[in-house]
Amino acid sequence: MAFAITQTCCNDATCVSVCPVNCIHPTPEERAFGSTEMLHIDPKSCIDCGACADACPVDAVFPVDRLPAAQREYARINAAYFESGGTEDSPVREESSEGGAAAPGPNFHDWGEPSFDRVLPSDFGPLRVAIVGTGPAGMYAARDLLLHTRAEVTLIDRLPVAGGLVRYGVAPDHPSTRKVGETFARFHTHPRVRMHLGLDVGAHITAEELAAHHDAVIYAVGAATDRRLGIPGEELPGCVSATTFVAWYNAHPEVAPDAVDLSAERVVVVGNGNVALDVARILVTDPDSLAGTGIAGHALAELRRSRVREVVVLGRRGPREAAYTRSELLALKHLPGVDLLVDDHDPRVGQAVDAAAQGDKAGVLRDVAREAVEWSLPPDARGRRRIVFRFFSAPVEVCGSERTRAVRVTDGSGEPEIPSGLVLRAVGYRGVPQAGLPFDEATGTVPNELGRVRDRPGTYVVGWSKRGPSGGIGANRACAAETVGSLLADARPSSFSTETTRSSSAARNSPNFSPVRKASSQ
Numbered sequence: 290m291a292f293a294i295t296q297t298c299c300n301d302a303t304c305v306s307v308c309p310v311n312c313i314h315p316t317p318e319e320r321a322f323g324s325t326e327m328l329h330i331d332p333k334s335c336i337d338c339g340a341c342a343d344a345c346p347v348d349a350v351f352p353v354d355r356l357p358a359a360q361r362e363y364a365r366i367n368a369a370y371f372e373s374g375g376t377e378d379s380p381v382r383e384e385s386s387e388g389g390a391a392a393p394g395p396n397f398h399d400w401g402e403p404s405f406d407r408v409l410p411s412d413f414g415p416l417r418v419a420i421v422g423t424g425p426a427g428m429y430a431a432r433d434l435l436l437h438t439r440a441e442v443t444l445i446d447r448l449p450v451a452g453g454l455v456r457y458g459v460a461p462d463h464p465s466t467r468k469v470g471e472t473f474a475r476f477h478t479h480p481r482v483r484m485h486l487g488l489d490v491g492a493h494i495t496a497e498e499l500a501a502h503h504d505a506v507i508y509a510v511g512a513a514t515d516r517r518l519g520i521p522g523e524e525l526p527g528c529v530s531a532t533t534f535v536a537w538y539n540a541h542p543e544v545a546p547d548a549v550d551l552s553a554e555r556v557v558v559v560g561n562g563n564v565a566l567d568v569a570r571i572l573v574t575d576p577d578s579l580a581g582t583g584i585a586g587h588a589l590a591e592l593r594r595s596r597v598r599e600v601v602v603l604g605r606r607g608p609r610e611a612a613y614t615r616s617e618l619l620a621l622k623h624l625p626g627v628d629l630l631v632d633d634h635d636p637r638v639g640q641a642v643d644a645a646a647q648g649d650k651a652g653v654l655r656d657v658a659r660e661a662v663e664w665s666l667p668p669d670a671r672g673r674r675r676i677v678f679r680f681f682s683a684p685v686e687v688c689g690s691e692r693t694r695a696v697r698v699t700d701g702s703g704e705p706e707i708p709s710g711l712v713l714r715a716v717g718y719r720g721v722p723q724a725g726l727p728f729d730e731a732t733g734t735v736p737n738e739l740g741r742v743r744d745r746p747g748t749y750v751v752g753w754s755k756r757g758p759s760g761g762i763g764a765n766r767a768c769a770a771e772t773v774g775s776l777l778a779d780a781r782p783s784s785f786s787t788e789t790t791r792s793s794s795a796a797r798n799s800p801n802f803s804p805v806r807k808a809s810s811q
Contacts, residue, residue: 291335292342293356295363296616297349297465298327301763304341304350310334313341314370323764326614329370346472347762348465359623366615369648415481416780419443419503421490424453425762426752427509428473429769431482438777441481443503447489449542451477453511455762457539460567461582462574469762496725500747505776507749508726508742512718512733512758518559521686523714527553527693531564531715538571540585549588551595553710554668557696559684560715561604562612566621568713569600573627573674599668600676601632601707603698605683607641608651615650621676622657628675633659635681635700654678664707679707687712718758726750732757740772741779749776 294304294313305313305328312334315321330341332353342350351357353364418434420427423446434440450456455470477484490499500506515530517523529549536544556572558565571579576592604611608631611618621629631654633639639659645651662677681700688695688706695706720733727736727743734757735742735750742748751772752765760768 291332291337291353291367292330292339292350293332293353293363293367294328294330294341295349295351295356295360296620297347297463298616299347299349299466299469299761299763300325300328301346301766302328303344303346304328307340307344309338309340310336312336317767323760323767327616329367331371332364332368333371346469348468359620362619363616366648373648416440416505417443417503418776419445419499419506420509421445421499421506422453422509422511422752423451423473423477423484424509424511424752424765425455425469425473426511426755426765426769427453427507428476429766430507430509430751430773431476432473433769433773435476435479435481437773439481442479442483444477444482444484445488445490445499446484446486447492449487451484451486453509457536457541459539460535460571461538461579461584462571464582466762467583491724496723496748504780505747505749507740507751507772507776508723508735508754509750509752510720510723510754512720512753514719514721515714516717516719518684518687518714518716520684522689522693523687525687525689525693526691527689527710528687528712528714531558531560531568531713532718534568534713535564538584538588540588546585546587549591550711551591551597554596555599555601555707555709556597556711556713557601557603557707557709558713558715559603559696560612560717561602561606561610562715562717563614563617565602565713565715566613566617568715569602569676570621570624572597572600573676574624575626578625597711598674600674601709602676602678603682603684603696603707604678604680607637607680608654608678609641609645609649611650611680613650615648615653618650618653622653626673628673629654629657630662630675630677631657631659632662632677632679634661634679635702638680641680664705718753720754720758723754740768740775747779 300323302317302322305316312331313328314331315325315328337352351360356364416438418440420431420442423444427444431442431444434442444451446453451474452470455467455473459466476482488494490496496506515532522528527550533544534549537548551572558569572595576589579589579592621627631638631642641651642654645655662679682698684696685699685704686697687693688697693710693712695708696712697704697706722728723735726745726748729736735754737743737750737755740749740751740755742750749772751769755772756768
Protein backbone atom coordinates (compact mmCIF):
# COMPACT_ATOMS: atom_id res chain seq x y z
CA MET A 290 0.00 0.00 0.00
CA ALA A 291 1.40 3.39 -1.00
CA PHE A 292 1.98 6.38 1.24
CA ALA A 293 0.32 9.77 0.81
CA ILE A 294 1.34 13.30 1.79
CA THR A 295 -1.38 15.15 3.68
CA GLN A 296 -2.49 18.56 4.91
CA THR A 297 0.48 19.51 7.07
CA CYS A 298 3.10 19.20 4.28
CA CYS A 299 5.73 21.89 4.89
CA ASN A 300 7.45 21.60 1.48
CA ASP A 301 10.98 21.40 2.87
CA ALA A 302 11.64 18.32 0.67
CA THR A 303 13.34 16.22 3.34
CA CYS A 304 11.17 13.36 2.06
CA VAL A 305 12.50 13.82 -1.49
CA SER A 306 16.10 13.37 -0.39
CA VAL A 307 15.41 10.01 1.30
CA CYS A 308 13.07 8.43 -1.28
CA PRO A 309 14.94 5.53 -2.95
CA VAL A 310 12.72 5.42 -6.07
CA ASN A 311 12.21 9.13 -6.81
CA CYS A 312 8.42 8.94 -6.48
CA ILE A 313 7.90 12.29 -4.68
CA HIS A 314 7.35 15.38 -6.81
CA PRO A 315 7.98 18.16 -7.50
CA THR A 316 11.60 17.88 -6.48
CA PRO A 317 13.82 20.91 -5.80
CA GLU A 318 15.28 20.61 -9.30
CA GLU A 319 11.88 21.02 -10.94
CA ARG A 320 10.42 24.41 -11.75
CA ALA A 321 7.15 23.63 -9.98
CA PHE A 322 8.96 23.23 -6.65
CA GLY A 323 8.03 26.13 -4.42
CA SER A 324 4.95 27.02 -6.45
CA THR A 325 2.89 23.95 -5.61
CA GLU A 326 1.02 23.95 -2.32
CA MET A 327 2.40 20.57 -1.28
CA LEU A 328 4.48 17.63 -2.46
CA HIS A 329 2.90 14.44 -3.81
CA ILE A 330 3.71 10.72 -3.77
CA ASP A 331 3.10 8.68 -6.91
CA PRO A 332 1.07 5.65 -5.74
CA LYS A 333 2.18 3.59 -8.76
CA SER A 334 5.88 4.11 -8.03
CA CYS A 335 5.86 4.08 -4.23
CA ILE A 336 7.43 0.90 -2.82
CA ASP A 337 5.94 1.37 0.67
CA CYS A 338 9.34 1.65 2.37
CA GLY A 339 8.22 4.40 4.76
CA ALA A 340 11.46 6.38 4.51
CA CYS A 341 9.52 9.55 3.72
CA ALA A 342 7.26 9.13 6.74
CA ASP A 343 10.25 8.62 9.02
CA ALA A 344 12.00 11.72 7.66
CA CYS A 345 9.03 14.10 7.54
CA PRO A 346 9.53 16.80 10.20
CA VAL A 347 5.80 17.58 10.45
CA ASP A 348 4.21 14.09 10.37
CA ALA A 349 2.47 14.76 7.05
CA VAL A 350 3.07 11.32 5.48
CA PHE A 351 0.84 8.30 6.19
CA PRO A 352 0.14 4.90 4.65
CA VAL A 353 -2.98 5.29 2.52
CA ASP A 354 -4.79 2.52 4.38
CA ARG A 355 -4.22 4.30 7.70
CA LEU A 356 -5.34 7.77 6.73
CA PRO A 357 -7.74 9.30 9.28
CA ALA A 358 -11.22 9.99 7.95
CA ALA A 359 -10.56 13.70 7.59
CA GLN A 360 -7.40 12.98 5.54
CA ARG A 361 -8.65 10.27 3.17
CA GLU A 362 -9.09 12.75 0.35
CA TYR A 363 -5.31 13.04 0.18
CA ALA A 364 -4.95 9.58 -1.33
CA ARG A 365 -6.92 10.88 -4.31
CA ILE A 366 -5.12 14.23 -4.30
CA ASN A 367 -1.70 12.55 -4.48
CA ALA A 368 -2.80 10.21 -7.26
CA ALA A 369 -4.55 12.98 -9.22
CA TYR A 370 -1.35 15.02 -9.39
CA PHE A 371 0.34 12.27 -11.39
CA GLU A 372 -2.73 11.36 -13.45
CA SER A 373 -2.85 14.95 -14.68
CA GLY A 374 0.79 14.80 -15.73
CA GLY A 375 2.32 16.80 -12.89
CA THR A 376 4.18 19.81 -14.25
CA GLU A 377 5.52 20.57 -17.70
CA ASP A 378 9.14 20.18 -16.66
CA SER A 379 8.76 17.13 -14.41
CA PRO A 380 7.59 14.04 -16.29
CA VAL A 381 6.13 12.14 -13.39
CA ARG A 382 5.75 8.80 -15.09
CA GLU A 383 7.25 7.17 -18.16
CA GLU A 384 6.28 4.05 -20.07
CA SER A 385 8.40 0.96 -19.49
CA SER A 386 9.53 -1.26 -22.33
CA GLU A 387 6.58 -3.53 -21.56
CA GLY A 388 4.15 -0.65 -21.92
CA GLY A 389 3.32 -0.31 -18.23
CA ALA A 390 3.97 2.59 -15.89
CA ALA A 391 7.47 2.92 -14.53
CA ALA A 392 9.18 5.29 -12.17
CA PRO A 393 11.29 7.88 -14.01
CA GLY A 394 15.05 7.74 -13.92
CA PRO A 395 17.31 5.56 -11.80
CA ASN A 396 16.32 4.38 -8.35
CA PHE A 397 18.65 6.82 -6.65
CA HIS A 398 18.67 10.49 -7.64
CA ASP A 399 21.45 12.95 -6.91
CA TRP A 400 19.49 15.58 -4.96
CA GLY A 401 20.45 15.71 -1.34
CA GLU A 402 21.74 18.08 1.28
CA PRO A 403 23.02 21.46 0.05
CA SER A 404 26.62 21.17 -1.13
CA PHE A 405 27.53 24.88 -0.98
CA ASP A 406 29.47 24.70 -4.24
CA ARG A 407 31.28 21.56 -3.07
CA VAL A 408 32.77 23.24 -0.03
CA LEU A 409 34.20 20.71 2.40
CA PRO A 410 34.28 21.09 6.19
CA SER A 411 38.04 20.64 6.02
CA ASP A 412 38.28 23.81 3.91
CA PHE A 413 37.59 25.96 6.97
CA GLY A 414 38.79 26.64 10.42
CA PRO A 415 36.13 27.11 13.11
CA LEU A 416 34.25 30.15 11.85
CA ARG A 417 32.27 31.92 14.54
CA VAL A 418 28.81 32.87 13.27
CA ALA A 419 25.98 34.63 15.12
CA ILE A 420 22.39 33.98 14.07
CA VAL A 421 19.82 36.52 15.24
CA GLY A 422 16.45 34.77 15.40
CA THR A 423 15.61 31.16 16.29
CA GLY A 424 12.65 30.63 13.97
CA PRO A 425 12.70 28.22 11.01
CA ALA A 426 14.90 30.42 8.80
CA GLY A 427 17.54 30.90 11.47
CA MET A 428 17.52 27.26 12.51
CA TYR A 429 17.82 25.93 8.95
CA ALA A 430 20.88 28.20 8.60
CA ALA A 431 22.28 26.92 11.91
CA ARG A 432 21.64 23.34 10.84
CA ASP A 433 23.54 23.79 7.58
CA LEU A 434 26.50 25.42 9.32
CA LEU A 435 26.69 22.77 12.03
CA LEU A 436 26.32 19.80 9.70
CA HIS A 437 28.51 21.01 6.85
CA THR A 438 31.23 23.10 8.51
CA ARG A 439 33.07 23.31 11.81
CA ALA A 440 31.41 26.63 12.62
CA GLU A 441 30.75 27.76 16.16
CA VAL A 442 27.22 29.20 16.22
CA THR A 443 25.77 31.75 18.61
CA LEU A 444 21.94 31.74 18.60
CA ILE A 445 20.29 34.95 19.76
CA ASP A 446 16.61 35.71 20.26
CA ARG A 447 14.97 38.74 21.81
CA LEU A 448 12.17 36.56 23.23
CA PRO A 449 12.57 34.36 26.32
CA VAL A 450 11.60 31.19 24.43
CA ALA A 451 13.21 29.94 21.22
CA GLY A 452 11.20 28.97 18.17
CA GLY A 453 10.04 32.13 16.43
CA LEU A 454 7.13 31.50 14.10
CA VAL A 455 6.98 27.79 14.96
CA ARG A 456 6.39 28.66 18.62
CA TYR A 457 4.27 31.79 18.28
CA GLY A 458 2.77 31.61 14.77
CA VAL A 459 1.41 28.08 14.30
CA ALA A 460 -2.17 27.38 15.32
CA PRO A 461 -2.43 25.17 18.44
CA ASP A 462 -4.66 22.67 16.64
CA HIS A 463 -1.79 21.96 14.20
CA PRO A 464 0.49 19.95 16.52
CA SER A 465 2.11 18.12 13.61
CA THR A 466 3.34 21.39 12.14
CA ARG A 467 4.72 22.39 15.53
CA LYS A 468 6.73 19.16 15.65
CA VAL A 469 9.29 20.69 13.31
CA GLY A 470 10.34 22.68 16.38
CA GLU A 471 11.59 19.45 17.93
CA THR A 472 13.84 18.93 14.91
CA PHE A 473 15.30 22.39 15.37
CA ALA A 474 15.55 22.09 19.16
CA ARG A 475 18.13 19.32 18.95
CA PHE A 476 20.58 21.91 17.63
CA HIS A 477 20.03 24.17 20.65
CA THR A 478 22.23 21.88 22.73
CA HIS A 479 24.80 21.12 20.03
CA PRO A 480 28.34 21.28 21.49
CA ARG A 481 29.26 24.08 19.05
CA VAL A 482 26.21 26.20 19.89
CA ARG A 483 25.75 28.93 22.46
CA MET A 484 22.27 30.34 22.96
CA HIS A 485 21.25 33.71 24.39
CA LEU A 486 17.50 34.26 24.90
CA GLY A 487 15.94 37.55 25.91
CA LEU A 488 18.75 39.43 24.17
CA ASP A 489 17.57 42.20 21.84
CA VAL A 490 20.08 43.32 19.22
CA GLY A 491 19.70 47.06 19.08
CA ALA A 492 18.57 47.43 22.70
CA HIS A 493 20.84 45.19 24.79
CA ILE A 494 23.71 44.94 22.34
CA THR A 495 24.52 46.86 19.18
CA ALA A 496 24.93 45.31 15.76
CA GLU A 497 28.52 46.58 15.77
CA GLU A 498 29.29 44.90 19.10
CA LEU A 499 27.82 41.63 17.84
CA ALA A 500 29.87 41.80 14.64
CA ALA A 501 33.03 42.55 16.62
CA HIS A 502 32.86 39.15 18.29
CA HIS A 503 31.90 37.04 15.27
CA ASP A 504 33.22 36.38 11.81
CA ALA A 505 29.74 36.72 10.30
CA VAL A 506 26.24 37.58 11.49
CA ILE A 507 23.07 36.16 9.94
CA TYR A 508 19.84 38.01 10.68
CA ALA A 509 16.69 35.86 10.67
CA VAL A 510 14.34 38.35 12.27
CA GLY A 511 11.24 37.62 10.18
CA ALA A 512 8.34 40.01 9.61
CA ALA A 513 7.21 41.19 13.00
CA THR A 514 4.14 43.25 12.20
CA ASP A 515 1.08 43.21 9.95
CA ARG A 516 0.12 45.02 6.79
CA ARG A 517 -2.48 47.72 7.18
CA LEU A 518 -5.79 48.02 5.34
CA GLY A 519 -5.43 51.75 4.85
CA ILE A 520 -9.12 52.49 5.42
CA PRO A 521 -10.99 54.80 7.84
CA GLY A 522 -11.78 53.33 11.25
CA GLU A 523 -8.89 50.90 11.26
CA GLU A 524 -7.68 52.25 14.60
CA LEU A 525 -11.00 51.66 16.38
CA PRO A 526 -11.07 49.26 19.35
CA GLY A 527 -12.31 45.94 18.04
CA CYS A 528 -10.22 46.12 14.86
CA VAL A 529 -7.25 43.87 15.57
CA SER A 530 -4.47 42.45 13.42
CA ALA A 531 -4.48 38.71 12.86
CA THR A 532 -0.82 38.70 13.92
CA THR A 533 -1.93 39.97 17.34
CA PHE A 534 -4.72 37.39 17.51
CA VAL A 535 -2.34 34.53 16.62
CA ALA A 536 0.23 35.76 19.14
CA TRP A 537 -2.54 36.07 21.75
CA TYR A 538 -3.66 32.45 21.50
CA ASN A 539 -0.02 31.32 21.45
CA ALA A 540 0.92 33.18 24.68
CA HIS A 541 3.34 35.59 23.04
CA PRO A 542 4.94 37.54 25.92
CA GLU A 543 4.39 40.89 24.18
CA VAL A 544 0.61 40.46 23.78
CA ALA A 545 -1.59 41.03 26.81
CA PRO A 546 -3.99 38.27 27.92
CA ASP A 547 -6.93 40.69 27.54
CA ALA A 548 -5.95 41.84 24.04
CA VAL A 549 -8.92 40.04 22.42
CA ASP A 550 -12.60 40.37 23.32
CA LEU A 551 -14.92 37.66 21.95
CA SER A 552 -18.22 39.13 23.11
CA ALA A 553 -19.46 39.79 19.54
CA GLU A 554 -21.65 37.23 17.77
CA ARG A 555 -20.17 37.93 14.35
CA VAL A 556 -16.47 38.36 13.49
CA VAL A 557 -15.20 39.57 10.13
CA VAL A 558 -11.78 38.32 9.01
CA VAL A 559 -10.37 40.44 6.19
CA GLY A 560 -8.13 38.30 4.01
CA ASN A 561 -8.11 35.00 2.14
CA GLY A 562 -4.80 33.44 3.15
CA ASN A 563 -4.00 30.54 5.46
CA VAL A 564 -3.72 32.86 8.46
CA ALA A 565 -7.28 34.03 7.79
CA LEU A 566 -8.46 30.41 7.80
CA ASP A 567 -6.44 29.68 10.95
CA VAL A 568 -8.09 32.44 12.96
CA ALA A 569 -11.54 31.63 11.56
CA ARG A 570 -11.12 27.98 12.51
CA ILE A 571 -9.93 28.73 16.04
CA LEU A 572 -12.87 31.09 16.59
CA VAL A 573 -15.47 28.39 15.84
CA THR A 574 -13.68 25.27 17.11
CA ASP A 575 -15.07 23.58 20.22
CA PRO A 576 -12.84 24.85 23.06
CA ASP A 577 -12.81 21.39 24.64
CA SER A 578 -10.93 20.07 21.60
CA LEU A 579 -8.28 22.75 22.12
CA ALA A 580 -7.78 22.04 25.82
CA GLY A 581 -5.06 19.44 25.20
CA THR A 582 -3.06 21.61 22.84
CA GLY A 583 -0.47 24.31 23.46
CA ILE A 584 -3.05 27.09 23.41
CA ALA A 585 -2.59 29.85 26.00
CA GLY A 586 -4.71 29.43 29.13
CA HIS A 587 -6.15 32.94 28.87
CA ALA A 588 -7.14 32.33 25.24
CA LEU A 589 -8.85 29.04 26.07
CA ALA A 590 -10.79 30.73 28.88
CA GLU A 591 -11.93 33.52 26.54
CA LEU A 592 -12.95 30.99 23.87
CA ARG A 593 -15.06 29.17 26.44
CA ARG A 594 -16.83 32.46 27.20
CA SER A 595 -17.04 33.40 23.51
CA ARG A 596 -20.35 34.49 21.99
CA VAL A 597 -19.05 34.13 18.43
CA ARG A 598 -21.53 32.27 16.24
CA GLU A 599 -20.40 33.33 12.79
CA VAL A 600 -17.09 34.20 11.14
CA VAL A 601 -17.15 36.00 7.79
CA VAL A 602 -14.02 35.51 5.68
CA LEU A 603 -13.86 38.53 3.41
CA GLY A 604 -12.03 38.33 0.10
CA ARG A 605 -11.39 41.16 -2.33
CA ARG A 606 -11.07 38.76 -5.25
CA GLY A 607 -12.90 35.58 -6.26
CA PRO A 608 -12.62 31.94 -5.15
CA ARG A 609 -10.11 31.14 -7.91
CA GLU A 610 -7.66 33.77 -6.69
CA ALA A 611 -7.91 33.06 -2.95
CA ALA A 612 -4.47 32.86 -1.30
CA TYR A 613 -5.22 30.00 1.10
CA THR A 614 -4.10 26.50 0.20
CA ARG A 615 -6.51 23.79 -0.80
CA SER A 616 -5.41 21.64 2.14
CA GLU A 617 -6.37 24.31 4.70
CA LEU A 618 -9.72 24.83 2.98
CA LEU A 619 -10.39 21.09 2.99
CA ALA A 620 -9.74 21.01 6.74
CA LEU A 621 -12.61 23.43 7.35
CA LYS A 622 -15.03 20.93 5.84
CA HIS A 623 -14.32 18.49 8.65
CA LEU A 624 -14.87 20.75 11.67
CA PRO A 625 -17.50 19.13 13.91
CA GLY A 626 -20.51 21.32 14.63
CA VAL A 627 -19.45 23.96 12.10
CA ASP A 628 -21.23 24.77 8.83
CA LEU A 629 -19.59 26.29 5.78
CA LEU A 630 -21.47 28.73 3.58
CA VAL A 631 -20.61 30.68 0.45
CA ASP A 632 -22.33 34.05 0.22
CA ASP A 633 -23.86 33.92 -3.27
CA HIS A 634 -24.34 37.68 -3.52
CA ASP A 635 -22.48 37.95 -6.83
CA PRO A 636 -23.16 35.65 -9.83
CA ARG A 637 -19.42 35.50 -10.47
CA VAL A 638 -18.99 33.44 -7.29
CA GLY A 639 -21.18 30.57 -8.44
CA GLN A 640 -19.78 30.73 -11.95
CA ALA A 641 -16.20 30.43 -10.69
CA VAL A 642 -17.02 27.53 -8.37
CA ASP A 643 -19.07 25.60 -10.96
CA ALA A 644 -16.46 26.03 -13.68
CA ALA A 645 -13.50 25.03 -11.50
CA ALA A 646 -11.71 21.74 -11.99
CA GLN A 647 -12.03 19.24 -9.17
CA GLY A 648 -8.45 19.81 -8.08
CA ASP A 649 -8.73 23.61 -7.98
CA LYS A 650 -9.30 25.54 -4.77
CA ALA A 651 -12.56 26.92 -6.10
CA GLY A 652 -13.67 23.36 -6.86
CA VAL A 653 -13.41 22.45 -3.18
CA LEU A 654 -16.37 24.77 -2.58
CA ARG A 655 -18.62 23.03 -5.11
CA ASP A 656 -20.52 21.02 -2.50
CA VAL A 657 -20.63 23.88 0.04
CA ALA A 658 -24.03 25.48 0.57
CA ARG A 659 -24.65 28.83 -1.13
CA GLU A 660 -27.08 31.59 -0.30
CA ALA A 661 -27.26 35.34 -0.44
CA VAL A 662 -26.78 36.29 3.21
CA GLU A 663 -29.05 38.94 4.69
CA TRP A 664 -26.68 40.88 6.90
CA SER A 665 -29.39 42.76 8.76
CA LEU A 666 -30.31 39.50 10.47
CA PRO A 667 -28.31 38.22 13.46
CA PRO A 668 -26.11 35.12 13.08
CA ASP A 669 -27.82 31.74 13.14
CA ALA A 670 -28.75 30.91 16.73
CA ARG A 671 -29.64 27.20 16.24
CA GLY A 672 -26.59 26.05 18.16
CA ARG A 673 -24.23 25.46 15.24
CA ARG A 674 -21.48 27.86 14.34
CA ARG A 675 -20.62 28.74 10.77
CA ILE A 676 -17.94 30.19 8.53
CA VAL A 677 -19.18 32.33 5.64
CA PHE A 678 -16.98 33.01 2.61
CA ARG A 679 -17.81 36.31 0.97
CA PHE A 680 -15.81 36.95 -2.21
CA PHE A 681 -15.54 40.02 -4.46
CA SER A 682 -15.90 42.31 -1.45
CA ALA A 683 -13.28 44.89 -0.49
CA PRO A 684 -13.46 46.66 2.88
CA VAL A 685 -13.68 50.43 2.58
CA GLU A 686 -14.39 51.44 6.18
CA VAL A 687 -14.51 50.05 9.70
CA CYS A 688 -17.64 51.70 11.09
CA GLY A 689 -18.23 52.83 14.65
CA SER A 690 -17.84 55.78 16.96
CA GLU A 691 -16.13 54.46 20.09
CA ARG A 692 -15.54 50.89 18.95
CA THR A 693 -16.08 48.66 15.93
CA ARG A 694 -19.71 47.93 15.03
CA ALA A 695 -19.56 47.01 11.30
CA VAL A 696 -17.46 46.79 8.15
CA ARG A 697 -18.58 48.61 5.03
CA VAL A 698 -17.59 46.84 1.83
CA THR A 699 -17.81 47.56 -1.85
CA ASP A 700 -18.96 44.61 -3.94
CA GLY A 701 -19.65 46.01 -7.37
CA SER A 702 -23.34 46.62 -6.75
CA GLY A 703 -23.16 48.84 -3.69
CA GLU A 704 -21.52 49.37 -0.32
CA PRO A 705 -23.36 47.22 2.23
CA GLU A 706 -22.40 47.12 5.90
CA ILE A 707 -21.68 43.81 7.62
CA PRO A 708 -22.41 44.20 11.35
CA SER A 709 -19.50 42.94 13.44
CA GLY A 710 -18.05 43.72 16.85
CA LEU A 711 -14.61 42.33 15.96
CA VAL A 712 -12.62 42.76 12.76
CA LEU A 713 -9.39 40.85 12.23
CA ARG A 714 -6.95 42.09 9.60
CA ALA A 715 -5.30 39.09 7.92
CA VAL A 716 -3.81 40.69 4.83
CA GLY A 717 -0.19 39.74 5.36
CA TYR A 718 2.88 40.25 7.51
CA ARG A 719 5.41 43.04 7.13
CA GLY A 720 9.02 43.40 8.20
CA VAL A 721 10.23 46.19 10.45
CA PRO A 722 13.62 47.95 10.47
CA GLN A 723 16.39 46.15 12.34
CA ALA A 724 18.94 48.25 14.21
CA GLY A 725 22.19 48.46 12.29
CA LEU A 726 20.79 47.20 8.98
CA PRO A 727 19.50 48.96 5.87
CA PHE A 728 15.77 48.66 5.24
CA ASP A 729 13.59 48.84 2.14
CA GLU A 730 10.32 50.53 3.15
CA ALA A 731 8.56 49.48 -0.05
CA THR A 732 9.12 45.74 0.44
CA GLY A 733 9.63 45.60 4.21
CA THR A 734 12.87 43.66 3.70
CA VAL A 735 16.61 44.07 4.20
CA PRO A 736 18.22 44.87 0.80
CA ASN A 737 20.40 41.91 -0.11
CA GLU A 738 21.92 39.88 -2.91
CA LEU A 739 21.69 36.13 -2.37
CA GLY A 740 21.49 36.82 1.35
CA ARG A 741 24.43 39.25 1.47
CA VAL A 742 23.30 42.50 3.09
CA ARG A 743 24.20 45.38 0.83
CA ASP A 744 27.07 47.56 2.04
CA ARG A 745 27.52 45.41 5.17
CA PRO A 746 30.39 42.93 4.56
CA GLY A 747 30.14 39.91 6.84
CA THR A 748 26.41 40.49 7.42
CA TYR A 749 23.72 38.24 5.97
CA VAL A 750 19.98 37.84 6.05
CA VAL A 751 17.62 34.88 5.68
CA GLY A 752 13.88 34.16 5.75
CA TRP A 753 11.09 36.69 5.49
CA SER A 754 13.40 39.60 6.26
CA LYS A 755 15.37 38.52 3.18
CA ARG A 756 12.67 37.63 0.65
CA GLY A 757 9.48 39.11 2.10
CA PRO A 758 6.67 37.35 4.00
CA SER A 759 5.99 34.54 1.55
CA GLY A 760 6.43 30.81 1.79
CA GLY A 761 5.88 28.51 4.73
CA ILE A 762 8.28 26.74 7.05
CA GLY A 763 9.84 24.52 4.40
CA ALA A 764 10.61 27.41 2.04
CA ASN A 765 13.23 28.54 4.53
CA ARG A 766 15.35 25.47 3.92
CA ALA A 767 16.37 26.48 0.40
CA CYS A 768 16.51 30.13 1.46
CA ALA A 769 18.95 29.28 4.27
CA ALA A 770 21.06 27.11 1.98
CA GLU A 771 21.46 30.05 -0.40
CA THR A 772 22.48 32.46 2.38
CA VAL A 773 24.89 30.01 4.01
CA GLY A 774 26.33 29.27 0.58
CA SER A 775 27.00 32.98 0.09
CA LEU A 776 28.63 33.23 3.51
CA LEU A 777 30.94 30.30 2.85
CA ALA A 778 31.81 31.50 -0.63
CA ASP A 779 32.83 34.84 0.87
CA ALA A 780 34.80 33.23 3.67
CA ARG A 781 36.68 30.64 1.66
CA PRO A 782 40.25 31.74 0.86
CA SER A 783 41.81 30.93 -2.48
CA SER A 784 44.67 29.15 -0.72
CA PHE A 785 45.53 28.20 2.82
CA SER A 786 48.75 29.17 4.49
CA THR A 787 47.52 29.40 8.08
CA GLU A 788 45.50 27.32 10.45
CA THR A 789 42.13 29.00 10.20
CA THR A 790 40.03 31.01 7.82
CA ARG A 791 39.82 33.85 10.31
CA SER A 792 43.57 34.38 10.35
CA SER A 793 44.02 33.88 6.60
CA SER A 794 45.11 37.00 4.79
CA ALA A 795 43.07 35.87 1.78
CA ALA A 796 39.94 35.86 3.93
CA ARG A 797 40.77 39.20 5.52
CA ASN A 798 41.30 40.79 2.12
CA SER A 799 38.10 39.40 0.56
CA PRO A 800 35.91 42.29 -0.66
CA ASN A 801 32.77 40.53 0.60
CA PHE A 802 33.79 38.99 3.89
CA SER A 803 34.89 41.00 6.91
CA PRO A 804 35.94 39.06 10.02
CA VAL A 805 36.09 42.10 12.28
CA ARG A 806 36.63 40.21 15.52
CA LYS A 807 40.10 41.06 16.92
CA ALA A 808 42.61 38.23 16.97
CA SER A 809 43.18 38.76 20.69
CA SER A 810 39.55 37.87 21.42
CA GLN A 811 39.80 34.40 19.88
